[in-house]
Amino acid sequence: MNILKNVYYGGKRRALTMSYDDGTIHDRRLAEIFDKYGIRGSFHLNSGNLGKENRITAEELPTLFANHEISLHSLTHPSLEFCSKETIIAQIMQDRANLEKAAGYVVRGMSYPNGSYNAEVIEILRACGVVCNRTVAATHNFKLPTDFLAWHPTCHHRDNSLELLDTFLKRDRYLLDCLFVWGHSYEFDRQNNWELIEEFCKRAAGDETIWYATNIEIYDYVQALKALQCSADGHILHNPCAIDVWVSADGQIVKVGAGETVIL
Helix, strand or coil, X not given: CCEXXXXXXXXXXXXXXXXXXXXXXXXXXXXXXXHHHCCCEEEEXXXXXXXXXXXXXXXXXXXXXXXXXXXXXXXXXXXXXXXXXXXXHHHHHHHHHHHHHHHCCCCCEEECHHHCCCHHHHHHHHHCCCCEEECCCCCCXXXXXXXXXXXXXCEECCCCHHXXXXXXXXXXXXXXXXXXXXXXXXXXXXXXXXXXXXXXXHHXXXXXXXXXXXXXXXXXXXXXXXXXXXXXXXXXXXXXXXXXXXXXXXXXXXEECCCCEEEC
């Protein structure tokens, strides 16, 4: 039995996730557009700036981002590679505490403020409970990262995102493709091009082969998929995780529920 771990949640063949930083008031319009088309993603927030001029408030987070991930971006947005270890820990743990209080769940995802990080920062964040972290280094491909704490996005929304979406939708190679777009919602206002993200979402919406997911959902699913246990002959699959996973077994999509053992 040939078992391939190349299928996303729900048996989907590819994933789309969006990633937006800073928590300005323009997130309200962006979240509304995402919700309109069923697009999902992660909003990375500096909780120390919430409620300030042109920023959303902590009180609106659970409703505004009900369909999305509330994610870390540090307390006040410093460049972490230039901060002391103590400052990094304080910036992350206080941001976590504030956002978790507002969200009502454990916050484990993040994006690097100013795209600033190095190997030492990664290890400190790992110790702080951060499990995935978006950079600003566009790959222009659809590969998942080898280290989710240095998760490079496919592109910024202004960087040929519509062309990359078309390529993504036309691909028929099933290798856990992921289109990962990032940016800042205030950019649409500054550049007067809200029609760009509206068109992107319109084209991307409603595809039965796509899993519309948040950053942390993709991370969690990939970890569960990696943990799936397979017998020597490929006929027994055991899922030790609390997340359902799907695999390809001799070309057929098979679901292995959370905690279940499946005999093929």
